[in-house]
Amino acid sequence: MQKLGLCLFPLLLLCFPLIHGRSLESSGGTADGSEQWGYVEVRPKAYMFWWLYRSPERVENGSSPWPTVLWLQGGPGASGVGIGNFIEIGPLDTDLKPRNWTWLQKADLLFVDNPVGTGFSYVEDDHSFVKTDEEAAADLTTLLKSLYNSNTKLQKGPLFAVAESYGGKFAVTLALSIFKAIKTGELAVNFGGIALGNSWISPEDFVFAWGPLLRDVSRLDINGEANSNSLAEQIKKQIADGQYAEATNSWTQLEFEDSTNSNSVNFYNFLFDSSHEITETTASTARKAMEKYSMQLMKSKPFSQGSIENLMNGVIREKLKIIPKNVSWGGQNQGVFNSLAADFMRPRIHEVDELLSMGVNVTIYNGQLDVICATKGVEAWVQKLKWEGLQDFNNAGRKTIYCANSDITGGFLKSYKNLHFYWILGAGHFVPVEQPCIAQQMVSDVTQSPA
Known part of the structure; x- marks a missing residue:
């Protein structure tokens, strides 16, 4: 993996092409072409x-062409360029050291x-934030046209x-x-499919999973579960009535109540307590807790800059060269979340159904210890699919999966x-972050990587 130790300050190639005849756009990259941005x-x-x-x-193999993985971070408003790249799957970790289990071994990223x-x-004014998942998809499609068509x-x-x-x-x-x-x-791309990791596809099914799951693992008692389920019923009614913004507010209340009654369980792994910030109800604070928790799991000492914000706004910004002076990494997350608040609780089961019916490869993978997107909730929304293959999927057997050179069960695949469900x-x-070997093995199978 030594060859993944990418220099932070290689010779940069900068260009400013005119795209769509509309505006001047900036780009850069390393001299050897290994990175572009x-x-x-x-x-x-x-x-x-x-x-x-x-x-x-x-x-380069004609029968198995080399894949590209487009990583889509959550939040909404969390940075794929920062969190997905340096905390989860990119070539370097937050200490700027090579990552042993980077997905770059199996695909371009x-x-x-x-x-x-x-x-x-960034946006020039807040009116340009997206308000729906479909608007976000339209922007991403425009990005892909710019990158792929030529x-x-x-x-x-x-x-x-x-x-x-x-x-x-998304x-x-x-x-x-x-x-x-x-x-x-309009778009020249060979689209291979999607993989949904601990994904917020059906908020209703997740909020109904929280109470039973947290009681099963002794973080809630019978009263705490009843309180959780009562708020989940309120959210269900709001979603059914199309009151999505109100459902978002109720979701925030439910998260606070379950956190309080469980002595601050970590919503991203129920084996841990949360940091104190998780009990606050702002989305920005929840994302800070997510970042802090991820860093703890990596068991890495804090890098010299002290935080990922300093890393991104410091040495990474200097490397990239093209970030506008008035743009700070991570500074607009709350505005993104607020703009999507009316769409946050809207389910996307129908869209999964549509993709399956079109023959698109859909992979679902879920961590066993998650609360916020608990496996109980994923299994519940999968059973709501109208896809004609659902019963055969249910009847199929599960395959045990292992990490390389290990006889310890790493998971199951159906x-x-x-x-496909992992x-x-x-x-x-x-x-x-938590099961890097299994995750890399999974993405290799999903993409049919020739590596």
């Missing part, structure tokens, strides 16, 4: 940042700060959208948008036609 103006006054890594393990306003992406190298290999948390909702709406753009000839043991919300 840039901005695309996806709408007037809305700029999305992307960062593409070329794998040093790349194998495309990170985006999505939706606009997240991370290094790049025959990228077009040769399949693109897989791999998501985490709220990113799953993945399913993006997949539908991609297929529409392919059909109309597949039928184009639906139960990942010993992991919570952040599967690539």
Whole structure:
């Protein structure tokens, strides 16, 4: 893995092409072409940042072309360029040391700060924030048109959208948008499918999972479970009535109540207590707790800059060269979340159904120890699918999966036609962080990587 030790300050190639005849867009990259990054103006006054890594393990094979993974972070408003890249699956960790289990061993990696306003992406005014998952998908599709339509190298290999948390909702709406753009000839991409990791597909099913799960693991008693289920019923009614913003507020209340009654269980792994911040009800504070928890799991000493914000706004910003002076990494997350508050609790089961019926490969993977997107909730929404293959999927047997050179059960896999479900043991919300070997093995299977 020594060849993954990428220099932080290589010779940069900077260019400023005119895209769509609309505006000047900036991009850059390393001299050897192993990294490229840039901005695309996806709408007037809305700029999305992307960062593409070329794998040093790349194998050009006609029968198994080299894949690209588009990583979609959750939140909504968490940075794929920062968290997904440096905390989870990218070539370097937050100490800027090579990551042993980077997914770059199995695929090229495309990170985006999505939706606009997240991370290094930015908007010129708050009216340009997206308000729905479909609007986010439209922006991502515009980004892909800019990257793929004139790049025959990228077009040769399949693109897989791999998501985490709220990113799953972006993945399913993006997949539908991609297929529409392919059909109309607007996008030249070989789309391989989606993978939904601990994804917020059906908020109703997740809030109903919290009480029983937390009681099963002794974090709630019978009264705490009853209180949780009562609030879940309120949320169910609000969703049924189309009161999605109100349901978001009730979800915040439920999270607070379950946290209080469980002595601050960590919503991303029930084996741990949360930091104190998790009991506060703002989404920005929850994301800070997520980041802090991920760092603890990595068991790495704090890097010299002291925080990922300092890393991204310091040495990484200096490397990239093109970040506008008035843009700070992570500074607009709360605005992104607030803008999507009316869509946050809207389910996307129908979109998964539609993709399955179209023959699109859909992989679901879920960490056993997660609360916020608990496996109980995932199994519940899967059973609501109207896909004709569901009963055969239910009747299929599970395959035990192991990490390489280990006889300890790492999880289970069930597949039928184009639906695949991974139960990942010993992991919570952040599967690539907590079970990196199994996660890398899974993404290799999903993408059919020749490496």
